[in-house]
Amino acid sequence: MDRQDKAGACSECTLAYGRQKSAIRQLFEYGKTRAQEVGPEHVFDFSIGNPSVPPPPQVAVAFQALLDNEDPMALHGYTSAPGDPAVRTAIAGQLNRDYGTAYGPQDLYLTCGAAAALSSSFRALTREGQANDFIVPAPYFPEYKCFVEGHGGRLLPIPSALPDLGLPLEAIDKAITSSTRAVIINSPNNPSGKLYKKAELAALGALLETRAKTFGQPIYIVSDEPYRELVYEGHKAPFIPLIYPDTIVCYSYSKALSMPGERIGYVLVPPEAHYAGQIYAAIAGAARALGYVCAPSLIQRVIGQCVDVKPDLTVYDFNRRSLYEGLTAAGYKCIKPDGAFYLFVEAPAGDAQAFSDFARDHYDLLLVPSESFGFPGYLRISYCVSSEKIVSALPLFEDCLKVYKEKGLPTD
Amino acid sequence: MDRQDKAGACSECTLAYGRQKSAIRQLFEYGKTRAQEVGPEHVFDFSIGNPSVPPPPQVAVAFQALLDNEDPMALHGYTSAPGDPAVRTAIAGQLNRDYGTAYGPQDLYLTCGAAAALSSSFRALTREGQANDFIVPAPYFPEYKCFVEGHGGRLLPIPSALPDLGLPLEAIDKAITSSTRAVIINSPNNPSGKLYKKAELAALGALLETRAKTFGQPIYIVSDEPYRELVYEGHKAPFIPLIYPDTIVCYSYSKALSMPGERIGYVLVPPEAHYAGQIYAAIAGAARALGYVCAPSLIQRVIGQCVDVKPDLTVYDFNRRSLYEGLTAAGYKCIKPDGAFYLFVEAPAGDAQAFSDFARDHYDLLLVPSESFGFPGYLRISYCVSSEKIVSALPLFEDCLKVYKEKGLPTD
Numbered sequence: 019m020d021r022q023d024k025a026g027a028c029s030e031c032t033l034a035y036g037r038q039k040s041a042i043r044q045l046f047e048y049g050k051t052r053a054q055e056v057g058p059e060h061v062f063d064f065s066i067g068n069p070s071v072p073p074p075p076q077v078a079v080a081f082q083a084l085l086d087n088e089d090p091m092a093l094h095g096y097t098s099a100p101g102d103p104a105v106r107t108a109i110a111g112q113l114n115r116d117y118g119t120a121y122g123p124q125d126l127y128l129t130c131g132a133a134a135a136l137s138s139s140f141r142a143l144t145r146e147g148q149a150n151d152f153i154v155p156a157p158y159f160p161e162y163k164c165f166v167e168g169h170g171g172r173l174l175p176i177p178s179a180l181p182d183l184g185l186p187l188e189a190i191d192k193a194i195t196s197s198t199r200a201v202i203i204n205s206p207n208n209p210s211g212k213l214y215k216k217a218e219l220a221a222l223g224a225l226l227e228t229r230a231k232t233f234g235q236p237i238y239i240v241s242d243e244p245y246r247e248l249v250y251e252g253h254k255a256p257f258i259p260l261i262y263p264d265t266i267v268c269y270s271y272s273k274a275l276s277m278p279g280e281r282i283g284y285v286l287v288p289p290e291a292h293y294a295g296q297i298y299a300a301i302a303g304a305a306r307a308l309g310y311v312c313a314p315s316l317i318q319r320v321i322g323q324c325v326d327v328k329p330d331l332t333v334y335d336f337n338r339r340s341l342y343e344g345l346t347a348a349g350y351k352c353i354k355p356d357g358a359f360y361l362f363v364e365a366p367a368g369d370a371q372a373f374s375d376f377a378r379d380h381y382d383l384l385l386v387p388s389e390s391f392g393f394p395g396y397l398r399i400s401y402c403v404s405s406e407k408i409v410s411a412l413p414l415f416e417d418c419l420k421v422y423k424e425k426g427l428p429t430d
Numbered sequence: 431m432d433r434q435d436k437a438g439a440c441s442e443c444t445l446a447y448g449r450q451k452s453a454i455r456q457l458f459e460y461g462k463t464r465a466q467e468v469g470p471e472h473v474f475d476f477s478i479g480n481p482s483v484p485p486p487p488q489v490a491v492a493f494q495a496l497l498d499n500e501d502p503m504a505l506h507g508y509t510s511a512p513g514d515p516a517v518r519t520a521i522a523g524q525l526n527r528d529y530g531t532a533y534g535p536q537d538l539y540l541t542c543g544a545a546a547a548l549s550s551s552f553r554a555l556t557r558e559g560q561a562n563d564f565i566v567p568a569p570y571f572p573e574y575k576c577f578v579e580g581h582g583g584r585l586l587p588i589p590s591a592l593p594d595l596g597l598p599l600e601a602i603d604k605a606i607t608s609s610t611r612a613v614i615i616n617s618p619n620n621p622s623g624k625l626y627k628k629a630e631l632a633a634l635g636a637l638l639e640t641r642a643k644t645f646g647q648p649i650y651i652v653s654d655e656p657y658r659e660l661v662y663e664g665h666k667a668p669f670i671p672l673i674y675p676d677t678i679v680c681y682s683y684s685k686a687l688s689m690p691g692e693r694i695g696y697v698l699v700p701p702e703a704h705y706a707g708q709i710y711a712a713i714a715g716a717a718r719a720l721g722y723v724c725a726p727s728l729i730q731r732v733i734g735q736c737v738d739v740k741p742d743l744t745v746y747d748f749n750r751r752s753l754y755e756g757l758t759a760a761g762y763k764c765i766k767p768d769g770a771f772y773l774f775v776e777a778p779a780g781d782a783q784a785f786s787d788f789a790r791d792h793y794d795l796l797l798v799p800s801e802s803f804g805f806p807g808y809l810r811i812s813y814c815v816s817s818e819k820i821v822s823a824l825p826l827f828e829d830c831l832k833v834y835k836e837k838g839l840p841t842d
Contacts, residue, residue, distance in 0.1 A: 025557070025708060025712070026647070026648075026704070026705040026708055027555070027611075027647055027648050027650075027704065027705045027708070027709070028554050028555055028557070028705070028708055028709055028712035029553065029554055029555070029556055029557055029558060029712055029715075029716065030557070030558055031558055031715070031719075032553060032554050032712045032713075032715035032716040032718075032719060033554075033708055033711055033712040033715055034715065035714075035715030035716070035718050035719055036710070036711030036712050036713070036714035036715030036716075036718065037711050037715070038715075068507060068508060069503070069507075070503075072501075072502050072503050073502050073503075073506055077502070077506075078497065078502065081497055082497065085490065085493055085494065085497075089484075090484050090485050090489070090490065090688075091481070091482075091484050091485075091688065093691075094485055094489075094688065094689035094690070094691050094692050095480060095481075095689075095690060095691045096480060096690045096691045097691055129721075130542055130693070130721070130722065130723075130726070131721075131723060133721035133722070133723045134720075134721040134722070135721075136721060137719065137720055137721030138721065141441065141444060141580075142440050142441055142444050142445075143439070143440055143441070144441055145437070145440070145441055145442070146441060146442055146443055161718070164715070164718055164719040165719060165721060167719075168553075168716070168718075168719025168720065169719070170582075199439075235438070235439055236438075236439050238439075276502075276503065276506065277506035277507075278506070278507060278508045278723075279505075279506050279507045279508045279509055279724060279726065279727025279728070280506050280726050280727055280728060281542070281723065281724070281725075281726050281727075292438070292439065293438040293439045293440065296437060296438055296439070296440055296445055297439065297440055298448070299445055299448030299449050300437070300440035300441055300444045300445040300448050301444075301448070302447075302448035303441075303443070303444035303445055303446065303447030303448030303449070303450075303576075304441065304444040304447070304448075304580070306444075306447050306448065306573070306576055306580075307443075307444060307447055307549065307576040307577060307579075307580025307581070308546075308549055308580065308720045308721065309541075309542070309543075309545035309546040309547075309548060309549030309550065309577060309720065310542065310545070310546070311542075311543060311545050311690075311693065312691060312693070313693075314542070314691065314692050314693045314726045314729065315691025315692055315693075316691070316692060316728075316729075317726065317728075318691075
């Protein structure tokens, strides 16, 4: 009875999530197979957002010092559920130094990366027996959908404003109802690299404050910040709790410290937020129900020793500029990314899947079509690859567009 | 507005889980404070189930070899969501060697410990829009309640049969309805140390098979096995999928390798189980929705090198025998534990909380009353402490019972 399409003895919802093939993963798997056929130097895999620079040297030093000097039973033993107090104190110190805040360990809950932070926060904000809406500007990171809907909430995407993907404030305002629990902000953004400016976020904050008053309940911002430290040209990501206190921050060290597999991050519930104590407790309770006993213990301590380590952005910034300038010169329309390691490019002739297929089949260029990001007609190019790869791909991009325009346009 | 008792802007359910003080944690925290007052040598903390022997030496060797020899980007990078294929192959090999099975990497899904394995499995078995019951023989590990109920299911405890806590087969049979999704088995058991024999499990299997036929749908066993390798006197924990193929195994390396903080374990879905492919996919989808991207990557590789390492049980076994014999001689009624590191003792005069308070206040003996395990009238004694502690506690236990009987019995 295993061949049925309908769930035989399990959740329809999680069965669908388990079966769904992500567009990103499919391309990535294709790239690995293709590399075996034609050699890795001939495949240009821009599909996956995996850091391409090694962890900063302080990480290896911290691992070694901990393994050499600490009692292994303490090192590998349970920490308290919110995480080792000394590690949380160190993180609070870093935030306070960087942003002039006054956080303490009691405001932080260490998690298995930003995904756990997000899923626990969404679960905590999802009220039993009520409709629960989470608004997100599109394009957005596709996993939000299962983090929200897996707990019975509803993800409500609102298309961002072209040409530069600014916050769609009017549409957000219209979408808010008494069921709105939070607006998800991801700046710098995956897939677009877009970084919101302070004024834009302040306008969102003012809007949410007004609507929260209307409905007599808070509307939180859940700020997904794995790319907070990956910003270029002297930009700095505005720290949203300073702009709008009802902001729950979900952070991950995956991208900044190049350790996405280690699953370490945190939730910050600012004490200034409405119901801060309850929200913190509900997130702790959600993490408990979801089976997160504590964040992995050794890596917690590594982070405790690396809180002030900033990523070396030289490679990403070179790639970003080369790709943006090269593609623009070749005739592509790109959204200029101020952060993260993604370039969002308008699909020639508007059909992202068709161009992605064409680029894959004729040039071994692997570009993710944007449908799954809730914003059709674009391609995501992850430039977390070697700079060599970028340089050698540029002529292919140029040729690909030329040939596609000649042959590929339906109206030609 | 933060002082209200009712949830202001969050889930009532997870708020309750976040606020709930566990009886175990309360005693443990009390013990730490008390140790500062009177000195740690005067406090006898039997509250917490934290391994008291260091990780086997192979663990440190594996960490060092991996950090010395592997590319840090691969070592700390994402693995595939179910876990590194080589690590899963190694685990399948260990199971096949130990149990004569023929599992492959595709049957295993690595998780952040048994808690994540359980929560993902319960979520996967919880069908939307239906009642979902999970039966568990009591006494049981209290966290099952939030793992099940946090996803909207219902935990249905069935008291085990005295005097030896055998499986309450008749009562389980009566409790099964079309809403029954699984029976949770935890053998060796926390809190009792009880190990089910093969014949007992076979009788349960036969019963479930019959009832599954009645209702035309499988009824799974979810087997929570963190203590599988902690068995004494030549016993071996029967491997339940060999007895009843519809068994989902949730394993953790926390106890066997003394690394509970590192959060590493797995789900095994035997290919022989009904709907095995769907169940595996639904568990993968649940893990995805719950925010488990992959199990922590470095520790995955450590496990890959330590699959055949068995725990050294010398200390636990000495503690177990000393405590069981000492307490029995002193007049306590104990359930003889064949596994895990817990001794389950009848509360003198039947009131576990009263005796726990008395032992704490007059002898600094910290014993967990069994109410939260769904089986009142007992005390759980965790003997994962130093053997010295056990030896020096025995006279106190003896004296405590004598004085309690003289002064404490309500009928005296």
